[in-house]
Amino acid sequence: xxxxxxxxxxxxMQDIRSFFYxxxxxxxxxxxxxxxxxxxxxxxxxxxxxRAGEKLYFHTxxxxxxxxxxxxxxxxxxxxxxxxxxxxxxxxxxxxxxxLEWYRRDQSLEDLLKELLDLIEKINPYFKRERLKKKxxxxxxxxxxxxxxxxxxxxxxxxxxxxxxxxxxxFDRLEALDYIxxxxxxxxxxSEEVLIVTDYLPEQAALAxxxxxxxxxxxxxxFELYLNGxxxxxxxxELTDAVEQRRRFVDDLEKRHQLGKDIPPIDERFLEALxxxxxxxSGIAVGVDRLLMIISxxxxxxxxISFDFDEW
Amino acid sequence: xxxxxxxxxxxxxxxxxxxxxxxxxxxxxxxxxKGQAFTRCKLKNLLNGKQFEKTYKSNESAEETTVSVxxxxxxxxxxxxxxxxxxxSFDQHEVPKETLGGIExxxxxxTKCEVTIWNSRVIEVTPPNFMVLTVxxxxxxLKGDTAGGRVMRPAKLETGAEVxxxxxxxxxxxxxxxxxxxxxxxxxxx
Numbered sequence: 001x002x003x004x005x006x007x008x009x010x011x012x013m014q015d016i017r018s019f020f021y022x023x024x025x026x027x028x029x030x031x032x033x034x035x036x037x038x039x040x041x042x043x044x045x046x047x048x049x050x051r052a053g054e055k056l057y058f059h060t061x062x063x064x065x066x067x068x069x070x071x072x073x074x075x076x077x078x079x080x081x082x083x084x085x086x087x088x089x090x091x092x093x094x095x096x097x098x099x100l101e102w103y104r105r106d107q108s109l110e111d112l113l114k115e116l117l118d119l120i121e122k123i124n125p126y127f128k129r130e131r132l133k134k135k136x137x138x139x140x141x142x143x144x145x146x147x148x149x150x151x152x153x154x155x156x157x158x159x160x161x162x163x164x165x166x167x168x169x170x171f172d173r174l175e176a177l178d179y180i181x182x183x184x185x186x187x188x189x190x191s192e193e194v195l196i197v198t199d200y201l202p203e204q205a206a207l208a209x210x211x212x213x214x215x216x217x218x219x220x221x222x223f224e225l226y227l228n229g230x231x232x233x234x235x236x237x238e239l240t241d242a243v244e245q246r247r248r249f250v251d252d253l254e255k256r257h258q259l260g261k262d263i264p265p266i267d268e269r270f271l272e273a274l275x276x277x278x279x280x281x282s283g284i285a286v287g288v289d290r291l292l293m294i295i296s297x298x299x300x301x302x303x304x305i306s307f308d309f310d311e312w
Numbered sequence: 313x314x315x316x317x318x319x320x321x322x323x324x325x326x327x328x329x330x331x332x333x334x335x336x337x338x339x340x341x342x343x344x345x346k347g348q349a350f351t352r353c354k355l356k357n358l359l360n361g362k363q364f365e366k367t368y369k370s371n372e373s374a375e376e377t378t379v380s381v382x383x384x385x386x387x388x389x390x391x392x393x394x395x396x397x398x399x400x401s402f403d404q405h406e407v408p409k410e411t412l413g414g415i416e417x418x419x420x421x422x423t424k425c426e427v428t429i430w431n432s433r434v435i436e437v438t439p440p441n442f443m444v445l446t447v448x449x450x451x452x453x454l455k456g457d458t459a460g461g462r463v464m465r466p467a468k469l470e471t472g473a474e475v476x477x478x479x480x481x482x483x484x485x486x487x488x489x490x491x492x493x494x495x496x497x498x499x500x501x502x
Contacts, residue, residue, distance in 0.1 A: 042348045087319065088349065090341025168369055175369075178347035183367045186344050204346050224345060231345060 005296070005304055012292055015123045016080060016100065023115075025076045025102055030065035032082065033058055036267035039252035040206065041259055044086035046095075057264060058084040061285060062101050063207065064270040067238070070103055070281065071273035078102035080288070089309045091300040092230060096309075098288040103238070105281045109223060112235050112282045113196065116225060119286075124295040133192055136199035136219075140185050141177075148177060148201060149217055156180065171259070174203055190229030198223045207245065208236035227294045235284035242274035313376045318351040318368040326358070327374040329366065333358040333430045342367070358428075358435050361413075377430065384427045384437075386419045394419075396427060396437070407434045417473035418443045418491045439491045444500040445469040450483045464496075 020027065037045045037057035046058040059065070062079040069077055083099040104112060117129045138148045146159060156176035160167035163184075170176040189195060198219075202210045205220030213219045221237035239245055249266050256263055292304040302308035316327065321339045328334070334355040343349040349370040356363045358379065368374065384396035384405065393406040394416055405427070409416060411434060418439050419425070428436040449468035464476035467483075475489055477496050486500040 040346065042343075042346065088341060088343060093341050093343060168372065175348060178344065179350070179367070179369065181344050181347070182342050182350045182352065183365075186342070200345075206346060234345070 006306070008296060009292055009304060012123045012295075013080070013288075016119065016288070019119055019122050020078050020102070025078050025104075026074070028066070028069060028074070028077045028079060029081070030062050030069075030079060031059075032084075034064065034267070036064070036265045036270070038063070039249045039256065039264065039266070041252055041255040041261065044088075044261070045264070046084050046086050060085055061099065063283070063285075064267050066101060066103060066283075067278065068270060068273045070105070071276055071278045076102070076104050092290060092293075094289065094301050094305065094309055097290075097301070097305075100286040100288050101283065103281050103283040105279045107282050109221060109235055109237050109282050112284050113223065113225075116233055116235070116284060116286070120227075120291070120295075123291070127194075127295075129194065132194040132196060134196045134198060136213075137197055137201065137204075138199065140189075140197065141180065144180065144184055146177075146180060174201075177201075186229065188229075189226050192226060193228060195226040195229075196223050197226065205239075206236070206248070207239050209239050227291075230290055230294055231287070232291050232294065233284055233286045235282060237282050238278075238280075240274065240278045240280060242271050242278075245274055246271055313378065315373045316376050317373050318349075318370050321351050321353055321368060321374060326377050326379060327355075328377045329355060329357075329374070333377045333379060333435070337363065358430065379428050379430045379435065381426050381428050383424055386421065386423045386425060388421070389416065394437075396425065396434075398427075399424075405434050407437060411435065412437055414494075415439050415491060417469075417471050417494075418445070418489070419471065420445070441491060442488050442497065443491055444486050444488050445471060445473065447477065447481060447483055447485050447487060450477060450481065 017027065033048065033056040035056065038060045040060070043060045045060050048056050050056050061083055066077060066079055079099070079101045081098065082096050084096050085093070086095060088095055104115070121127045121129060141148050146156065151173065153170060153173040153176055156173055157167040157170065160176070160180065168179065170179065199213055200220040200222045202218045202220055205222060208220045208222045210218050211221050223235050224231055225233040246266070253263050289301050289304055293301055296304060298304060316325065321327070321336055323336055323338055325336045326333055327336065334357050336353050337356050338354040340352050341349060342352045351368045353366050353368065354363060355366050382398055384398050387395045387397055387404070389395065393408055394412060396405050396407060398405070415437060423439060423443070426438040427434055446469065447467050448470050463479050465479060466474060467477045468474055473494065475494060475496055477487060481487060481499060488497040488500045489495060490497050
């Protein structure tokens with residue numbers, strides 16, 4: 001990476017910190033490793049040992065630690081630092097990347113979106129928030145005549161076969177939707193300068209609440225921001241129900257088992273914190289390296305970090 | 313040959329798709345939102361040159377394949393096949409005209425070419441980047457085309473290749489052409 005970009009990066013990190021300082025959001029540090037880790041079936045994690053048999057996991061997101069702090073009574077907080085995703089390396093992925101994650105008590109997703117746009121404006125004066133478009137996850141698929149709620153796995157495979165001559169095998173209809181998203185939806189998003197995607201499927205809710213949309217469908221209270229087709233941020237209205245959260249973790253672990261993946265421990269201390277009294281809040285995670293990549297007009301993360309994974 | 317997992321599909325690697333050799337022109341790890349990862353590849357079919365995209369799931373694999381490149385000398389042709397000789401083994405290979413993709417118009421007897429072989433089959437022949445060929449037909453310039461300031465006119469070379477040449481080049485002259493573009497470069501001495 002050229003020194004010019006290192007200075008650019010330093011300046012933008014400074015901007016991010018002063019943004020939150022001015023808005024009374026407290027920066028906190030959290031361990032990079034934990035005794036448990038996220039259960040998402042599609043996220044792989046690194047692990048190490050403290051002592052023989054005492055496994056520690058590098059977090060795939062600081063979420064669990066941050067939420068424990070919130071439950072302890074911390075004010076609005078943020079984390080700006082590394083997180084880890086095993087096996088992810090490409091033009092938009094590095095196994096270690098810089099994540100910015102913050103939580104706002106008693107704020108809606110709309111409020112959080114506004115704050116996200118304010119932040120982007122601060123680090124990029126050329127940002128045109130009025131170019132923002134909003135689409136639901138379902139809308140992204142409708143030009144392909146795919147119904148994300150009702151199409152079965154067989155329906156989706158038939159459509160793929162129509163387009164490509166044959167269809168890969170899929171574990172379930174979610175996987176088929178992911179494939180269609182990766183091959184046909186995401187490449188089109190590059191023409192949208194600023195896009196918010198909302199109303200994800202309830203199965204994609206992870207740690208977000210679920211609500212019913214205007215058409216009576218269950219959707220996740222979640223949005224993602226895309227800049228020039230690159231996913232930059234992921235925001236949730238956070239789930240506060242410990243029972244529901246545990247149920248989702250168990251579902252995840254079952255799926256991991258079916259996929260032949262490692263089964264991590266459930267984060268009991270996190271669930272305890274949810275149980276004891278977790279405030280109503282919304283939270284958001286931003287891929288900082290990606291954001292810097294976009295605002296500096298680059299096409300590969302390695303341009304805005306010191307060492308690409310291939311050069312470690 | 314080895315089965316490559318989706319994570320090992322990288323630029324310049326060659327794989328089989330539907331039994332045919334393909335070059336991975338580009339490959340990227342893609343993981344949209346919360347869901348599984350894919351490797352999105354830009355592939356080029358080495359038999360017919362077609363380029364297209366193929367997306368592999370993270371648990372899919374592809375069989376690796378290799379091609380070899382050997383130097384061969386062009387011997388002769390019979391209108392349908394062009395015969396080349398491997399200078400090491402002295403084996404002769406008959407290559408159908410279609411496989412040559414037009415480069416046959418730049419070959420002189422004994423021209424040394426790089427020949428790409430896959431599965432014992434010649435799939436590509438690359439002549440030297442530049443060839444010196446004699447102009448055999450060059451009607452005097454009528455109204456020439458102005459291309460980038462140079463005034464050019466059509467001519468035919470000893471191999472049958474048709475090129476645009478400047479007005480000051482005449483029949484019988486030797487010229488250097490770029491075989492990659494089929495364009496006149498300069499006059500050649502001798």
